[in-house]
Amino acid sequence: MMLTANLATRSPRPTNDEPGVLTLGRTRGVAEHFRALLARHVRTDMALEVNSYTSSYNSNEQTGTYRAIFIVIDSPQALEDSLALVESLRTDNLKPIICAVITGRGTYNKIKYYLAGADFCIKLNTLTDEGSELLAEFFNSEEWQRDISLVLDPTRISLLGNSKKLDISFAEMKILEAFAQTSNHILSHDEIANIMGLNTNFYDPRALEKSISRLRGKIKDMYGTNAIQSIRGYGYRLMRGLISTA
Numbered sequence: 001m002m003l004t005a006n007l008a009t010r011s012p013r014p015t016n017d018e019p020g021v022l023t024l025g026r027t028r029g030v031a032e033h034f035r036a037l038l039a040r041h042v043r044t045d046m047a048l049e050v051n052s053y054t055s056s057y058n059s060n061e062q063t064g065t066y067r068a069i070f071i072v073i074d075s076p077q078a079l080e081d082s083l084a085l086v087e088s089l090r091t092d093n094l095k096p097i098i099c100a101v102i103t104g105r106g107t108y109n110k111i112k113y114y115l116a117g118a119d120f121c122i123k124l125n126t127l128t129d130e131g132s133e134l135l136a137e138f139f140n141s142e143e144w145q146r147d148i149s150l151v152l153d154p155t156r157i158s159l160l161g162n163s164k165k166l167d168i169s170f171a172e173m174k175i176l177e178a179f180a181q182t183s184n185h186i187l188s189h190d191e192i193a194n195i196m197g198l199n200t201n202f203y204d205p206r207a208l209e210k211s212i213s214r215l216r217g218k219i220k221d222m223y224g225t226n227a228i229q230s231i232r233g234y235g236y237r238l239m240r241g242l243i244s245t246a
Contacts, residue, residue: 019067019096020047024085026074028052034072034101041139053085068097068144071118079108083116090117090183097143097240111234117184119143119240143239148223152176153246159219160246166222171196172215179228179238180245188235212236 021038025031031050038048049066069089073082079102086098099120100113110121120138138144150161157173159166168176174195179185187195193203196211212228219227229237 018046019065020049021068021070022066022096023048023050023070023072025050025052025072026078030072030074034070037135038070041135066096068099069093070099070101072101072103074103076105083112086113086116086118094183095241099138111231114186114231114234114237115184119185119237142225143241146225146239146242148225149241150219150223150227150243151246152180152243155246159222159243161223164222166218168215168218171211172218175212175215176238176243177245179236180243185238185240186231186235192235 021042023031023034023038025034028050031052035048035050042048046067071082071085071089073079082100086100089096089098097120098118099122100118101122101124102108103124108121108123113121120141120143122134122138124134148161150159152158152173153160154173154177156165157168157170159168159176175187175192178187178191178195189205189208190200192212193200193208196208198208216226216228219225225239225242227239227242229239231237
């Protein structure tokens with residue numbers, strides 16, 4: 001099954017300035033089923049749209065207007081193809097939160113989805129009430145609940161937000177700038193080490209971890225948000241939409 005395809009059977013979008021949520025499924029029935037789970041977690045005035053995969057997908061089809069896009073992957077054979085869909089969506093749409101929802105049997109590599117551009121990977125056994133409970137973790141996350149936006153000002157080497165100014169080091173500024181300018185908001189350990197001017201062949205991982213922990217702590221103390229999350233075995237990820245560059 002090819003997932004790099006046009007969206008078919010677009011559901012009507014209610015008149016609402018609030019960005020909505022889009023569910024992409026192998027079939028409209030799969031997408032509709034998942035939308036029923038989502039409806040338990042979002043406000044009733046938020047648009048919930050569904051679409052199915054077809055053979056001529058256009059990733060630019062209004063996907064940038066959504067707050068979140070859920071891609072339901074209900075077939076082990078679709079795992080690899082779905083990575084191409086995630087990458088295609090992310091290439092031209094930097095704002096929406098992209099969630100890969102893997103259902104049924106089969107293993108998957110979470111890091112691959114992160115690198116393709118997904119912000120979350122959710123594993124559900126079935127699209128049932130149990131799945132609704134797991135989805136609650138996403139809707140309770142800081143990324144969905146976030147009510148703050150920060151601006152990185154390279155000229156003053158600081159973060160600005162909520163009428164507060166956080167002074168940071170030049171290295172910290174370059175790290176945040178690199179995070180914000182990558183489409184997947186992810187940097188590997190070696191990429192961060194290179195930004196910090198460390199020898200990528202001999203640096204102490206503990207020193208890098210301490211530096212990131214210090215930066216994360218500064219932002220947490222000033223703005224009350226966990227801006228940087230660890231990706232085990234790879235590196236770190238910046239919360240999507242939190243920091244923009246001046």
